[in-house]
Amino acid sequence: MSSLPVIDVQGLGKSYNLGEIGVTTLRESFSRFCEGFFVRKKAEAPVRSGERQEGRVFHALRDVSFQVPPGQALGLIGPNGAGKSTLLKILSRITRPTRGTITLRGRCASLLEVGTGFHPDLTGRENVFMNGALLGMSIGEVKAKFDEIVAFSGVERFIDTPVKRYSSGMYVRLAFAVAAHLEPEILVVDEVLAVGDAAFQSKCLGKMQEVGKQGRTVLFVSHNLAAVKELTDRCLVLTEGKIIFDGEPEAAADFYLQEARNVTAWEADLDALERRDYMGPDTGLHWRFTGLRMGHGADGLYFGDTIKVELDYHSIRAQEDITLTLHVADNYGTKIITCRSIDAGVKLRCAAGEKGSVRLEIPNPGLPPGVYLLKVNAVSGLEVYLDLLPEAMRFEVISSSETDYWTQASRQDGIRLPSRWERLG
Amino acid sequence: MSMDSPILPASVREEVIGPTSGWFDIPWMEIWTYRDLVWVMVRREFLARYKQSILGPIWFLFQPLATSLVFTGVFGVFGGLPTDQVPKPLFYMGGLVLWNYFSAAFISSSNVLFEHCHIFSKVYFPRLIMPISSMFSQLFQLVMNFMVFAALYAFYWWHGYRAGLSLQGLLLIPLLVFYTSALAMGSGLFLSALCAKYRDVKHLVSFGMQFLLFCTPIIYPFSSVPAARRLLVALNPLVWPIESFKAIWFGLPMPVAWIGWLGGAMTVGVLVVGVLAFNRVEKNFVDTV
Numbered sequence: 001m002s003s004l005p006v007i008d009v010q011g012l013g014k015s016y017n018l019g020e021i022g023v024t025t026l027r028e029s030f031s032r033f034c035e036g037f038f039v040r041k042k043a044e045a046p047v048r049s050g051e052r053q054e055g056r057v058f059h060a061l062r063d064v065s066f067q068v069p070p071g072q073a074l075g076l077i078g079p080n081g082a083g084k085s086t087l088l089k090i091l092s093r094i095t096r097p098t099r100g101t102i103t104l105r106g107r108c109a110s111l112l113e114v115g116t117g118f119h120p121d122l123t124g125r126e127n128v129f130m131n132g133a134l135l136g137m138s139i140g141e142v143k144a145k146f147d148e149i150v151a152f153s154g155v156e157r158f159i160d161t162p163v164k165r166y167s168s169g170m171y172v173r174l175a176f177a178v179a180a181h182l183e184p185e186i187l188v189v190d191e192v193l194a195v196g197d198a199a200f201q202s203k204c205l206g207k208m209q210e211v212g213k214q215g216r217t218v219l220f221v222s223h224n225l226a227a228v229k230e231l232t233d234r235c236l237v238l239t240e241g242k243i244i245f246d247g248e249p250e251a252a253a254d255f256y257l258q259e260a261r262n263v264t265a266w267e268a269d270l271d272a273l274e275r276r277d278y279m280g281p282d283t284g285l286h287w288r289f290t291g292l293r294m295g296h297g298a299d300g301l302y303f304g305d306t307i308k309v310e311l312d313y314h315s316i317r318a319q320e321d322i323t324l325t326l327h328v329a330d331n332y333g334t335k336i337i338t339c340r341s342i343d344a345g346v347k348l349r350c351a352a353g354e355k356g357s358v359r360l361e362i363p364n365p366g367l368p369p370g371v372y373l374l375k376v377n378a379v380s381g382l383e384v385y386l387d388l389l390p391e392a393m394r395f396e397v398i399s400s401s402e403t404d405y406w407t408q409a410s411r412q413d414g415i416r417l418p419s420r421w422e423r424l425g
Numbered sequence: 426m427s428m429d430s431p432i433l434p435a436s437v438r439e440e441v442i443g444p445t446s447g448w449f450d451i452p453w454m455e456i457w458t459y460r461d462l463v464w465v466m467v468r469r470e471f472l473a474r475y476k477q478s479i480l481g482p483i484w485f486l487f488q489p490l491a492t493s494l495v496f497t498g499v500f501g502v503f504g505g506l507p508t509d510q511v512p513k514p515l516f517y518m519g520g521l522v523l524w525n526y527f528s529a530a531f532i533s534s535s536n537v538l539f540e541h542c543h544i545f546s547k548v549y550f551p552r553l554i555m556p557i558s559s560m561f562s563q564l565f566q567l568v569m570n571f572m573v574f575a576a577l578y579a580f581y582w583w584h585g586y587r588a589g590l591s592l593q594g595l596l597l598i599p600l601l602v603f604y605t606s607a608l609a610m611g612s613g614l615f616l617s618a619l620c621a622k623y624r625d626v627k628h629l630v631s632f633g634m635q636f637l638l639f640c641t642p643i644i645y646p647f648s649s650v651p652a653a654r655r656l657l658v659a660l661n662p663l664v665w666p667i668e669s670f671k672a673i674w675f676g677l678p679m680p681v682a683w684i685g686w687l688g689g690a691m692t693v694g695v696l697v698v699g700v701l702a703f704n705r706v707e708k709n710f711v712d713t714v
Contacts, residue, residue: 096445119469281543
């Protein structure tokens with residue numbers, strides 16, 4: 001028995017003009033308009049307008065097609081800039097494709113961010129209604145589910161407090177609770193689970209699994225490969241706007257890791273990475289990471305080598321009391337090591353416009369061979385996220401050239417640290 | 426696919442997302458299903474604005490009164506402009522009630538894309554909801570302005586000023602408000618569509634509003650415009666509602682019918698063009714911010 005796919009994507013393409021993205025000034029439009037009339041002028045003017053018209057066109061998505069049958073949980077993975085966000089934006093009807101179509105059969109709700117439209121001055125209660133209405137619920141629906149939403153979030157005591165007094169964890173919990181109680185036939189979820197504490201994350205994952213079991217169709221995008229494996233029945237790998245793998249989540253994850261291995265670089269242009277506003281729209285606006293470099297030997301980074309990282313930043317506005325954090329995560333996105341500048345007694349203070357660099361070293365972190373992910377963030381004071389990059393760079397640790405069995409590092413061993421041993425008695 | 430995969434009910438609605446299509450695909454039905462959002466947005470705007478100010482909405486009373494007194498001093502006393510035998514502060518206030526509403530509503534709907542671009546880039550809903558709800562939010566300001574006007578009116582009444590208040594005319598006031606809202610929303614949406622494409626247009630807004638204020642019979646009565654220039658002045662669609670409003674309260678003759686028809690036709694035209702242009706631009710707007 002076959003039924004029509006719930007999501008049917010046909011030849012989808014989206015392109016952007018690089019450089020000046022779509023913005024023109026009246027003068028330019030006017031001069032282009034005039035060029036049409038005064039043909040003679042055209043010979044003198046091609047430098048300006050020629051640049052623009054030839055302007056590089058960036059294809060965020062090229063000819064993407066896939067179908068999702070009802071009740072399937074589909075995962076979507078791929079490196080930064082692969083087009084995942086663009087695909088989600090088109091699916092969520094936030095922007096239109098340049099070519100191709102998507103046919104959706106059923107009510108579709110997408111969760112690209114938790115807490116969209118939350119206003120800091122309004123209370124938790126008021127924001128629940130606000131957010132629910134934005135996600136397409138009627139006031140009656142929100143009322144009916146209100147108690148359930150509040151219970152799920154666990155912020156009962158503070159429901160009549162303005163959300164600006166919430167901790168960021170409470171904020172995210174309340175926001176996710178609203179979204180979790182939507183009842184669409186199709187649920188599109190971006191990596192909203194990257195925030196929140198571990199207990200809450202597992203609660204969210206549970207809720208999503210429940211959604212999948214109810215026969216709804218889920219499209220889930222994540223950097224967390226473990227979550228993708230756990231939650232989805234099928235997974236697509238997207239690179240440079242094209243689907244390069246479509247199949248079992250396990251196989252897709254392996255395929256993706258294989259790809260990632262090949263692209264290990266020792267520096268990354270963090271300025272160019274897209275900021276995802278998990279922590280509000282200001283992420284990367286007033287202070288941002290601009291570059292990252294890693295020290296390595298001629299053949300790469302061996303097991304046991306000191307990890308040396310240099311981070312460049314640009315402080316657009318004056319900021320003080322900045323704590324920098326670097327996480328080393330495994331390739332699935334699970335954090336293994338956390339290093340905070342505050343542990344070394346370092347808090348940055350930056351003048352407006354200041355560009356600078358910091359360097360940190362992790363002596364012999366004991367990471368077994370494998371591919372790892374660096375995550376960085378900068379927080380001002382206790383709560384204000386200045387910048388957050390959950391996937392700043394990947395690097396690989398290679399096994400040392402030692403041939404002795406006992407000195408070789410093995411992935412199964414986990415982290416292996418130098419330790420002091422002495423015989424007693 | 427396994428046998429037990431749920432089968433969609435036959436009635437399920439199908440939606441096709443494609444490249445930007447025609448100018449006329451306005452999602453009316455969807456706007457209706459999202460109607461609760463209008464109310465929630467109005468409430469949000471209101472609560473957010475007053476939560477932390479002690480005087481709250483009282484500020485709205487102060488501003489029109491102050492403007493009206495400044496006009497009295499500058500144009501009435503120094504400038505010596507006529508006011509149709511109406512006490513000067515009252516005359517200016519009468520013009521300002523709808524003008525202030527128009528100007529606030531126009532500015533808020535022309536900003537609607539940029540103001541909410543964060544929300545627009547994260548969640549879908551029919552975008553026209555935003556300008557519609559901002560119209561309703563501005564109605565509150567209209568009410569406050571109107572209260573100042575009514576208080577001033579009562580004050581002069583107390584002191585023996587007897588204007589020929591037209592009671593039947595009062596029935597016309599909802600129409601005047603509707604007309605002004607439609608004009609403000611239409612022109613505001615057109616401007617917001619233009620701003621999305623050409624950023625420099627927004628620099629014209631404050632100048633344009635000032636210019637329009639002087640083109641509208643607020644600091645002077647329409648009756649003082651020389652007959653030969655009346656057609657030119659009446660090309661401003663704000664003339665009809667503002668003149669009618671004053672005529673109703675001050676017992677003056679209603680503006681000639683053709684001014685109403687001309688203004689009404691222009692308002693409908695502006696509204697249609699504004700909504701279509703906004704609807705067109707909104708679809709790919711998030712790519713440009």
